[in-house]
Amino acid sequence: DVKVTQSSRYLVKRTGEKVFLECVQDMDHENMFWYRQDPGLGLRLIYFSYDVKMKEKGDIPEGYSVSREKKERFSLILESASTNQTSMYLCASSLQQSYGYTFGSGTRLTVV
Amino acid sequence: GDSVTQMEGPVTLSEEAFLTINCTYTATGYPSLFWYVQYPGEGLQLLLKATKADDKGSNKGFEATYRKETTSFHLEKGSVQVSDSAVYFCALRRGFQKLVFGTGTRLLVSP
Numbered sequence: 106d107v108k109v110t111q112s113s114r115y116l117v118k119r120t121g122e123k124v125f126l127e128c129v130q131d132m133d134h135e136n137m138f139w140y141r142q143d144p145g146l147g148l149r150l151i152y153f154s155y156d157v158k159m160k161e162k163g164d165i166p167e168g169y170s171v172s173r174e175k176k177e178r179f180s181l182i183l184e185s186a187s188t189n190q191t192s193m194y195l196c197a198s199s200l201q202q203s204y205g206y207t208f209g210s211g212t213r214l215t216v217v
Numbered sequence: 218g219d220s221v222t223q224m225e226g227p228v229t230l231s232e233e234a235f236l237t238i239n240c241t242y243t244a245t246g247y248p249s250l251f252w253y254v255q256y257p258g259e260g261l262q263l264l265l266k267a268t269k270a271d272d273k274g275s276n277k278g279f280e281a282t283y284r285k286e287t288t289s290f291h292l293e294k295g296s297v298q299v300s301d302s303a304v305y306f307c308a309l310r311r312g313f314q315k316l317v318f319g320t321g322t323r324l325l326v327s328p
Contacts (some may be wrong), residue, residue, distance in 0.1 A: 138315065146320060147318050147320035148261075148306065148318040149263055150315060195260055197261075206316060208260035208261040209260050210258070211260050
């Protein structure tokens with residue numbers, strides 16, 4: 106089975122810190138995605154990538170950036186964390202010509 | 218743009234009751250439709266999918282039929298179990314573009 110691994114399940118950071126959320130997949134998937142999940146808002150796409158060194162903005166990219174230097178790794182960066190970025194962050198991957206996404210278990214980030 | 222609308226939750230049922238979670242969509246063309254499930258403390262898992270009109274997706278006793286005339290993809294299960302308690306997300310995808318999710322519906326099943 107494809108595995109998508111997110112480096113931390115729980116993270117607490119201070120306002121203004123630079124935060125890195127890491128995601129690694131082990132099945133050579135071309136596509137990778139970062140979502141945030143908030144009650145009543147469902148999943149909202151932050152950034153996605155169709156290939157190494159490629160990135161595309163999703164629906165809510167403000168305050169975030171991403172890095173994809175290797176095919177298997179997709180990092181989400183909060184340049185200066187703010188309390189409104191407290192959320193559950195979900196990473197996903199998929200093959201280019203595939204319908205299904207595989208999700209990681211999520212990182213619950215709290216910014217204090 | 219594309220969008221998915223799900224019924225508000227939580228849906229509270231007793232074990233062995235019949236489940237329906239409504240999902241309707243707005244999209245141009247012919248999207249593929251999905252149901253994902255999120256168990257407590259976990260990421261989302263694909264539950265079932267349908268790629269064209271009148272297709273029925275099924276898995277683990279859950280079913281959903283792609284109804285183009287009503288732009289719907291309602292999730293059903295004949296007899297729910299406590300272990301089905303989770304959040305269910307309806308989603309669509311046109312071609313190989315990104316998934317668009319609904320807001321999720323929480324299901325609570327009591328013994």
